[in-house]
Amino acid sequence: MAHYDVIILGAGAAGMMAAIEAGKRGRTVLLVDHVQYAGEKIRISGGGRCNFTNVNATVEIGRDRFLSQNPRFALSALSRYTPENFIALVRRHGITFHEKVLGQLFCDGPATQINTMLLGEMREAGVAFSFSTNVEAVEKTETGFSVRFASGYATSDSLIIATGGKSIPKMGATSFGYQVATQFGLRVTETRPALVPLTFETGALERLKELAGIATDAIVSHGKTKFEEALLFTHRGLSGPAILQISSYWREGDSISVDLMPNASAMDFLRAARTATPKLQVQTIIANALPKRLAQLLGDELDMHTMIGDFPDKKLAIVEAKLKAWSLKPVGSEGYRTAEVTLGGVDTRDLDAKTMAARAVPGLYFVGEVVDVTGWLGGYNFQWAWASGWAAGQAA
Missing domain, CATH: 2.40.30.10 (Translation factors)
Incomplete structure (x- = not known):
């Protein structure tokens, strides 16, 4: 058995960002995913160029471009981690990009540059990875959480759920995050395919x-x-x-x-x-x-x-x-098979907007697509992933 300060389930955009920020704070972090590689949705996004943010995501006109039962919920994280913050990270890694239409920013080169950047940031922050690892059970303990895998289990003080929604199951999407939320008494709003033909x-x-x-x-x-x-x-x-x-x-x-x-x-x-x-x-x-x-x-x-x-x-x-x-x-x-995102998710009434923490379960956090926050097409959902992951990473 190994113990970590933070275990993060889900190695997509939000999960990697949370891992980076928690690691930079000196926390011991384990990032787990059942797929073979991190950031698979990043890799295929934007026609392989990754529309990694939208410059309008946090300005006034962008505030109505996030759908939720509480559209204001997203504003706290988005106002503290803005497109400019992520753009600065991209520039620091020498990744060139361009603006297409309506504030959409794309890499000049392949989307895998963003994955390479995030993996490099995680390694620098001391994050441990475990891919191709299925989670069999999650339990609350007196001091934190226990996560059981086929090969054993690990414990942590904090647990971040970044497992995404149901969209594009061939990329590994499941309803696991919603199941964990329900297990711990959080409400889940109706989910349906979005950004879909x-x-x-x-x-x-x-x-x-x-x-x-x-x-x-x-x-x-x-x-x-x-x-x-x-x-x-x-x-x-x-x-x-x-x-x-x-x-x-x-x-x-x-x-x-x-x-x-x-x-x-x-x-x-x-x-x-x-x-x-x-x-x-x-x-x-x-x-x-x-x-x-x-x-x-x-x-x-x-x-x-x-x-x-x-x-x-x-x-x-x-x-x-x-x-x-x-x-x-x-x-x-066309359903979740081709939907870019899932509409609905973990009810924001049960989460703290500043930290993404579950109000009634100390140490439990939900970030990214698994939460009932869905952005417009054009980089808004990635910006929500970066911002919500950043917020949880500052607190977990």
Whole structure:
């Protein structure tokens, strides 16, 4: 049996950050994971370039970009460990990066640079690793915790759960963290796939199948929430950044609205076409603004086969509504298999926002995706991982 000041279960972004910070404080730390390598989600993120943070994550406009039953919970950790803090770490290791759109920062080189950086920081902080190690049981002791593995067990004063959510099970995702929370009496909110492609029923798929592979800029809305980014038609339904974003808000039975001419007046476009090319049909006109196959489908749905020169404004308004508020009704999502994150998790009412500690279980902490905090696409979830891991590492 070995004893540590801190045992951390989960070697993802949040777990490694917690290990680094606890180790830097002189704590003896053991980091455990059932997978073979640390930071597997980091490795595949951002198309292999790792969108490691977003510069807007902690400024005022970014504060509403974290979903939770208590959206304010995340602000304490995020305000104390900001994107600038992580950027400084990246710079110190000589990792070059660039900003794409909407404040998203990506490595110039492979995402594995971030893993190498974090592993190096952990070694420097004296952190012990144990990978390919399955946890069989976690128990509370009089002085801390006991964690049993197939090969034995270890004890600790503090225990940090950084096991993530259910998303991308092929990368090793499990519901273990939620089970530990329940075991110790913490509440767990409803969990569901988020940042995930949406799917359609067979009839709608048959109608949309010719569009597979087409991408176009759009504003996708659900209620008052809207995202202006790329939309991608797939053989299962819809994907692309705009759809992944709205998936965190969409619920089964709801429709979404798609504006296919963002920041443009469809009525002005149609009236100009009526004057300039009165003998063309509407789908031909639409094809001047949208991909041809998409224009053909919209034209078929409109079922207006007369020349646009014969359209009164009332009829143009019907076309305008199709272009600016195309209503689609997904039946589901691709699920945890392709979801980038899990929405919901350990209830923030049972955690201390400053330290990430369980209020009723001294020495127990939850960080990262396992907590009911989910960020927008574009580096927000990594920033939450760094910040929550940092907060727990300062206290455990």
